[in-house]
Amino acid sequence: MKHWGKILLCGALLLGSAPTIAPGTTSAAGGVRIILDGYPLPFPVEPSVMSGTTMVPFRAISEAMGITVQWNQSAKKITAFRLDKSGVKKVVLTLGSKTALVNGGSVKLAVAPQTIRGTTMIPLSFFSQQFGANVAWNQQAKTVSITSPKTEMYTLGFYAISSYSEYALLPDFDAMAFGWSRLDKNGELTTTGADHYWPPADGDTTPEYIVENSGAGGTTPYLMVYSGDDGLEVTKNLEDKALQERTIANIMDLAVQKGFKGIVLDLEGLGMTGDKAKAAADYNAFVKNLSGKARAQGLKLSIAVHPINSSYNGYDYKTLASLADDLIVMAYAYGDQKSPEPTSKVDEAIRLALKQTTKDKLVLGVSLASENESSVNTKIGLAKRYGLKGIAVWRLGLIGQKAWSEMNKSVELSE
Template identity: 45%
Template sequence: MFHKRVGKTVAATLLALSLLGTTPNTGDVYAAPAISVTLDNVPLQFDAAPRIDKGVTYVPFRTVGEALGIHITWNSSSQTVKAAGSLKGQLTEVLLQVGSTTATVNGKKVKLAAAPLQLEGRVLIPLSSFSSQFGVAVAWNQTTRTVSLLSPQREMHLRAFYALQSFQERDLVPSMNSVAFGWSRIDREGQFTLQGDEYRLPAAAGDVTPQSIVANAANQNIKPYLMVYALDGNGELTKVLSDSSMRQKSIQGITASVVENGFGGIVLDFEGLGYKLDAVQQQKLLNDYVKQLKASLPNDISLSLAVPPLNSAYKGYDYKTLASMADDIILMAYQYNPVGTKSQVPEPNSLVDQAIQLALDAGVPKQKLLLGISLSSETPSSINDKLGLAKRYDLKGAAFWRLGLFRAYNDQMESAVNTSVVKE
């Protein structure tokens, strides 16, 4: 397969600008057969097909610009486009004019390989005019006729789950904004506990105690969360949610454990709701539980909820109501692959993309949504796809399951994550 580099990086403003309300000027432009565009290995859908004019490829840009977080404005009187975005914290502004081979970049004149043109009410910019203004890498695959774009590194909120097996990777904690410690659960008898077989406070190792690990994170301005796991495998979680006495007892236990051990927040990971039992009823039960828990927490304790995706079999989660009560929502957009699939088989990008869209459509604000990523399912290459989706939808950030898996399968995973995102 032949790959040809078309410049080192692409200025998002120089990709193509899809603007309505302009006067057509078609020239010799015609639709290119089957040209596709991907951003971070996930296809982009356009309302107009990419075009070719005298051997130069033009690609409609509005979709790309929005996916890259670039603000675009059109001035019909001057026939100019202004594109503004940031790269590594620095604002970049590009001005383009239809018919002109000169652009203005941060006040300086820059020569273009070809002039922007108008076609069917849109302004298009040639592929060959790409530059490094917004740090987006571009490649052209002649065999598949695909333009591949790679988004630049972006700051976002990063959270990792710290399980019993994560101690050896504790040096990665400073690269996170928050850490959820998986040390508690509501057990199969409906009791909240820190002493279970799978989820428990780890034993002290000399001066290193669970409390010292939590305090060390907090001292570095990394918010420590206590993760509370529960599963409705045989209706045991539903029993707790339905019984006022058991509900109150578990909430008291959670609240006391958070305060006593120095946690700054709670992540509720209540799984399996709406699979076997009535989904609407279970949504109400969970809403009531979260409302009661929220009311019992001190004001400085954050509440996060880990939920399955809406394109899964678990329908017992009222996304909009939960998001209105929680400080953020972790979308566990994984485990799409069949049971028994070996590790390092990436989750389908299309289903993860769909899960994000469904969550946003259901009423979860993007500034509250963290994309959950299972490191056991991803490779250093595919992790960029998932993080690219978090960037594309301008989500709050990403949550990694789990810290102990960063180096379990591939020593390049940490580097791959750092190339794509960095903590805010």
């Protein structure tokens, strides 16, 4: 994916007084829900019907879609900005006026923007037309359904031993984490084993060629280092300093020698039992050690972490985020991974993570072992709604054409 710009970050909308709404011209659309990308969006004031036009809360919807909003108190003007492939869309609305300015040109509104209980309301149809969202009103269900416009955001893919069938998708990601190494039962780094190993060459296509070709094509190659802690593989590294130094030295040697530009550290299973605070502190020390060496070599560092609302609580998001370029929140495996993850749990995982670090440090993990073409954009929509850095897709080989086509409607994955 080649960068053409980012959707601008959300801004605050400070509301002042507004023209009085004449009695009889407004009716509350009681019980109305707003659904954004397949998941309910909270709003401070219910949508209203004014002179036959559905009016929706501008701030709640705009901020959830990453639109920058500014309020001019003296002029009673709202200015909204959005950046996309065609450039900057600038919309200026004036409370009480049926004329809007769109990139300097006048556009007529069916109903003027109004303020109801401190919330600015605008015509639903205008929002759809000007900000590229697909918006629909279902009168029978009393539901406003909004599909956010296609957005550019950081995308990382995971490439495992079984990923070659979707090798052609590799250039469409910003980064790719190659899962070809792990910790063995003794806690030593290895590139051999049952599921995370250095793959054999397929004719002229060697692992080294894939890594080199990835970087040349604009996709940053990461070495992924995986381990669970069922056999205390991770714990041994946290408690044995000599082993830790050896493991980190071997990770660095492998990453540098094989031409990787970054490291994804995916050490799982900490904090389910035992002293969770100690596990988190020990892991912080491990990551700090690795981070210093990675930065000295000019390598990026991403840390894959269990979601805070999981059973594994041995991860200090705040400290880890300060040591790494980003955290990949693996907000999946809440169940058997045979059906889509519960969106409410993914939403909760994001909100909990945002209490520990900033959105520019968070990458939402989306597992295609669980999601399908009907559910994947709801999860991606949450990453967009909260303005996260991006998404990490597990994994090539599981995506499939139907899900890939749907993902391309939500995120710029290909040129």
